[in-house]
Amino acid sequence: MEKQIYKISPFFEPRIWGGDRILKKFNYQTDLYPIGEVYNVVALPGEADCKVEGTDLTLSDLYRDYPDWFKCDTEQLPIRVNLLDPLADLSVQLHPDDAYALVHDHSRGKPEAWVILDTPEDGKIEFGHHAHTREEFKTLADAHDWGKLLKYLPAKKDYFIDIPAGTLHAIGRDVLTYNISRNADLTYRLFDYDRIDPNTKEHRELHIDKVVDNVLVPDTSKGFVWYEPYLKSNCEVIDYWDEPGLYGLSRVKVKDFGFYDLARFAFITVVDGEGTINNTPVIKGETVLIPDGISQLKFTGSLDMFIASYKNLAETRE
Known part of the structure; x- marks a missing residue:
């Protein structure tokens, strides 16, 4: 196949906190609903895998069959990109590092970063926590004392935020973001507002013990950073x-x-x-x-x- 520029088809997954606003904003077409997140680049074989337009290949196929197009030192495509536009707050969550992810879930960790594309005046994100020790974190989490534990920041349009493995975070309602991360899909949830999954009719799974194992303590997160063009x-x-x-x-x-x-x-x-x-x-x-x-x-x-x-x-x- 000739080496040239190819368009990558977006991969859609329904989300409990989504709708169709992101589809209208970016002129996407899908019968799935509700959508709040679009994978623009993902290559997880058998799971989430973008199509390469004009070919019969997925992105993971292309990465495997044409390694000279990438020249990477990783078995799978190393990066993932998505656009995210939630109509409700995302769960408070974190992603583990590689070592923990491999042992406990046979996966890779998922450090990531966001750029805020748009936000309402009251837009916010959950980022980090107020606990001084891991024991205090666990005590507050077990007590569901989210007011004392969770730290919130006002969202800042066009600002960048780095989210290392172990950083507690959640994108808030109506905050539109461009996200880049490692090509992995492993999330541990701490709190999900007691929402019911419409498919299972049950509360979504939480992973409190794994969050406690992985959360960075003390919290040294830096928040939003402005980079000059x-x-x-x-x-x-x-x-x-x-x-x-x-x-x-x-x-x-x-x-x-x-x-x-x-x-x-x-x-x-x-x-x-x-x-x-x-x-x-x-x-x-x-x-x-x-x-x-x-x-x-x-x-x-x-x-x-x-x-x-x-x-x-x-x-x-x-």
């Missing part, structure tokens, strides 16, 4: 994160035209506008894969894009 080759660029073995993330805005150089493969998700990427037409909501080796990009139109990539651990020594 800079101009380069007619593009407005923000570089958020670039950690070998985890992920890299930048945001690029273009009006009329601009040029951008890539060092590695990348997934580009358009969150607003329309235009072209190396003559491939793109609109809001679409994601394209730029295979490794296609290093020079030309953008035309009016585009607001996130560029997600990955550097191998060995690159820290190069």
